[in-house]
Amino acid sequence: xxxxDKQLSQLASQFKAKRHEISERVGQLADKNxxxxxQLERLQQKLASSQAKDLMAxxxxxxxxxxxITTLSGLDxxxxxxxxxxxxxxxxxxxxxxxxxxxxxxxxxxxxxxxxGKDLTAHAKAGDIIKLLAEKLGGKGGGKPDFAQGGASxxxxxxxxxxxxxx
Numbered sequence: 037x038x039x040x041d042k043q044l045s046q047l048a049s050q051f052k053a054k055r056h057e058i059s060e061r062v063g064q065l066a067d068k069n070x071x072x073x074x075q076l077e078r079l080q081q082k083l084a085s086s087q088a089k090d091l092m093a094x095x096x097x098x099x100x101x102x103x104x105i106t107t108l109s110g111l112d113x114x115x116x117x118x119x120x121x122x123x124x125x126x127x128x129x130x131x132x133x134x135x136x137x138x139x140x141x142x143x144x145x146x147x148x149x150x151x152x153g154k155d156l157t158a159h160a161k162a163g164d165i166i167k168l169l170a171e172k173l174g175g176k177g178g179g180k181p182d183f184a185q186g187g188a189s190x191x192x193x194x195x196x197x198x199x200x201x202x203x
Contacts, residue, residue, distance in 0.1 A: 080115045087119055092126060098202065101156060102130030105201050107194060111136040113147040113185060120149040120183075129153045131160055133201055135169070137191050146173055146188040157181040165201070172197050 044055050051061040087108065095104045104123060111119070116136050123132045135148040148169055150162035162184040170177035170186035173193055177186015188194075 077114075080111070081118050083111075083115070089122075091119070091123060095127065095130065096202070101159075102127055103132075103202070104130065105133045105198055106135075107198050108134065108136040110138055111147065112138045112140065113149070113187065116147045116149050117185065120151050124151045124183075127153070129155060131156060133165060133169075133198070135194060135198060137194065143189070144191045146175065146191060146194055147185070148173075148177060148188065149185045150179075150183070152182050154182055169197060169201070 044058065047058050048055045051058060053061045091104060091106060094106050095102050097103070104127060108116070108119070116134055120132060120134055123134070130153055132151040133148070134150075135146055137144055137146055139145070148166055150165040150169075152160050152162045152165075161181040163179040163181060166177040166179060166184035166186040170188050172190075173188035174190040175186055175188025177188075178184055179186075
């Protein structure tokens with residue numbers, strides 16, 4: 037019982053509130069946290085959309101096909117998917133392979149996505165691209181012939197493996 041009283045007193049002190057107000061303060065903080073997370077997500081989507089416009093300058097012509105292979109930073113899988121969706125609409129007849137390094141739970145990780153135009157899935161499959169890339173980077177991934185995603189952890193190898201995709 038004393039332990040519980042001591043913890044309540046510490047919480048009251050941290051929240052600068054009376055003991056009976058702690059529950060309400062925790063609720064307010066949880067609401068504020070949810071609002072901030074939604075705001076962050078909206079800002080990341082705006083950033084992703086802006087980056088998608090800039091990426092069109094990096095499109096290459098490889099064997100007569102429009103190809104975009106690039107590495108970004110600071111974007112998790114959800115934000116990377118938003119960029120991939122934008123790129124898919126701009127480059128519907130091409131191949132897009134995006135990877136991004138980001139930090140989650142104190143660890144640096146890799147998110148990756150591939151999108152292949154429906155007309156090109158006979159030549160290249162997004163699922164195969166991501167599966168191969170993820171395996172080489174110590175991760176997992178896969179998907180459908182026209183869209184796939186994955187994650188990995190070997191950030192040091194990322195640049196080299198992305199370069200190998202164009203070769």
